[in-house]
Amino acid sequence: xxxxxxxxxxxxxxxxxxxxxxxxxxxxxxxxxxxxxxxxxxxxxxxxxxxxxxxxxxxxxxxxxxxxxxxxxxxxxxxxxxxxxxxxxxxxxxxxxxxxxxxxxxxxxxxxxxxxxxxxxxxxxxxxxxxxxxxxxxxxxxxxxxxxxxxxxxxxxxxxxxxxxxxxxxxxxxxxxxxxxxxxxxxxxxxxxxxxxxxxxxxxxxxxxxxxxxxxxxxxxxxxxxxxxxxxxxxxxxxxxxxxxxxxxxxxxxxxxxxxxxxxxxxxxxxxxxxxxxxxxxxxxxxxxxxxxxxxxxxxxxxxxxxxxxxxxxxxxxxxxxxxxxxxxxxxxx
Amino acid sequence: xxxxxxxxxxxxxxxxxxxxxxxxxxxxxxxxxxxxxxxxxxxxxxxxxxxxxxxxxxxxxxxxxxxxxxxxxxxxxxxxxxxxxxxxxxxxxxxxxxxxxxxxxxxxxxxxxxxxxxxxxxxxxxxxxxxxxxxxxxxxxxxxxxxx
Numbered sequence: 001x002x003x004x005x006x007x008x009x010x011x012x013x014x015x016x017x018x019x020x021x022x023x024x025x026x027x028x029x030x031x032x033x034x035x036x037x038x039x040x041x042x043x044x045x046x047x048x049x050x051x052x053x054x055x056x057x058x059x060x061x062x063x064x065x066x067x068x069x070x071x072x073x074x075x076x077x078x079x080x081x082x083x084x085x086x087x088x089x090x091x092x093x094x095x096x097x098x099x100x101x102x103x104x105x106x107x108x109x110x111x112x113x114x115x116x117x118x119x120x121x122x123x124x125x126x127x128x129x130x131x132x133x134x135x136x137x138x139x140x141x142x143x144x145x146x147x148x149x150x151x152x153x154x155x156x157x158x159x160x161x162x163x164x165x166x167x168x169x170x171x172x173x174x175x176x177x178x179x180x181x182x183x184x185x186x187x188x189x190x191x192x193x194x195x196x197x198x199x200x201x202x203x204x205x206x207x208x209x210x211x212x213x214x215x216x217x218x219x220x221x222x223x224x225x226x227x228x229x230x231x232x233x234x235x236x237x238x239x240x241x242x243x244x245x246x247x248x249x250x251x252x253x254x255x256x257x258x259x260x261x262x263x264x265x266x267x268x269x270x271x272x273x274x275x276x277x278x279x280x281x282x283x284x285x286x287x288x289x290x291x292x293x294x295x296x297x298x299x300x301x302x303x304x305x306x307x308x309x310x311x312x313x314x315x316x317x318x319x320x321x322x323x324x325x326x327x328x329x330x331x332x333x334x
Numbered sequence: 335x336x337x338x339x340x341x342x343x344x345x346x347x348x349x350x351x352x353x354x355x356x357x358x359x360x361x362x363x364x365x366x367x368x369x370x371x372x373x374x375x376x377x378x379x380x381x382x383x384x385x386x387x388x389x390x391x392x393x394x395x396x397x398x399x400x401x402x403x404x405x406x407x408x409x410x411x412x413x414x415x416x417x418x419x420x421x422x423x424x425x426x427x428x429x430x431x432x433x434x435x436x437x438x439x440x441x442x443x444x445x446x447x448x449x450x451x452x453x454x455x456x457x458x459x460x461x462x463x464x465x466x467x468x469x470x471x472x473x474x475x476x477x478x479x480x481x482x
Binding site for chain 2: 093096097144145150151153154155158159160161168171175176177180181204266267300301303304305307308310311314315317318319321322323325326329
């Protein structure tokens with residue numbers, strides 16, 4: 001079975017998750033999505049109730065690769081895209097600081113760029129002797145414990161309580177550490193924009209890093225991310241973590257499928273469900289710059305977390321050593 | 335007693351060196367400025383390695399500072415006196431430990447610090463580090479002891 005999508009077919013498709021339907025569903029789902037609205041935030045501040053992170057579920061079997069989500073993403077986030085100043089300032093040392101300019105390649109949609117935060121990855125696999133083609137919307141996974149946010153040296157990246165992580169374009173210096181530490185190498189850099197231009201552009205910084213921010217501004221208004229709203233096939237669902245995980249497992253069971261994103265990097269807020277093992281998909285997809293893999297990913301922050309626990313014992317060790325010395329010296333005095 | 339004091343100084347010196355080096359390595363500068371290209375220094379550009387080393391150095395520093403504090407209270411408070419620059423250095427060191435511990439907490443899963451708080455912590459930690467380095471070098475060069 002090879003999926004083919006004609007424009008005609010796309011035209012007939014109706015959104016399976018309209019905003020109204022989404023909001024209706026969310027109310028019954030413990031109001032977690034509604035919690036992003038001002039009223040709910042105010043209520044939360046009174047009750048100090050901890051918000052359950054929002055998780056998106058992507059049913060790959062439904063995706064037809066029509067790229068409606070890609071275009072919707074570009075449209076919704078157009079005002080966040082950089083308008084770099086040219087010519088770019090000279091940066092030193094020249095061999096070590098690459099100029100990354102996507103401003104003249106804004107129409108590139110087959111990979112992640114500063115102007116394209118979501119793209120469709122193509123994979124083919126053989127299931128029960130039948131060849132199937134699958135298309136996978138790829139963007140930031142919005143990790144539970146995002147290294148891009150936690151290891152950013154300036155605090156330019158932030159994680160919100162609803163689980164999304166995003167980079168503040170007004171603060172980012174474009175050092176690309178977030179990309180280096182990201183297991184999927186998601187953030188993309190645009191040179192010639194951002195705060196570094198006002199500091200020491202020749203010696204520090206190199207633009208701003210861009211990636212999916214899960215339409216934080218739409219979520220704040222109680223709207224769903226643009227890619228979810230635009231999808232004619234209802235590939236994506238968003239809701240509270242517990243509910244989405246339950247849904248994902250039920251779906252995987254139903255299609256005898258597989259899950260990706262639940263445990264990767266210690267857990268993410270993006271869950272893919274596929275009828276094909278992700279190892280197979282990973283072999284098939286084109287990987288490389290701006291095209292993330294589908295490998296298993298260990299918890300990149302786990303070592304730090306374990307050492308943080310050990311850190312609690314550090315003062316105790318100091319106290320024990322001091323009292324040990326006190327005991328020994330008092331024994332010597334006797 | 336003298337041997338303990340020297341050992342303590344060496345441990346503090348080595349810890350301070352590594353914690354500063356790995357702290358600066360949290361910024362993407364060592365690769366850009368060829369330092370990571372020097373044979374044996376490649377690890378300085380590996381953020382997860384320097385992150386872990388920074389934590390390990392912090393554990394040693396916290397244990398050492400606690401030891402010195404307790405030792406001072408129970409054994410040495412009558413014998414030695416902290417100088418003005420000593421008080422200043424201790425205050426800066428305390429600030430570094432407090433902001434550092436808060437950043438460790440921030441890095442745990444499911445911990446959300448406000449954006450402004452994170453920025454303040456990052457900048458305060460970096461500024462205090464610069465001040466501590468200045469105080470340390472000033473004390474060493476001008477032979478100003480923190481205790482008399």
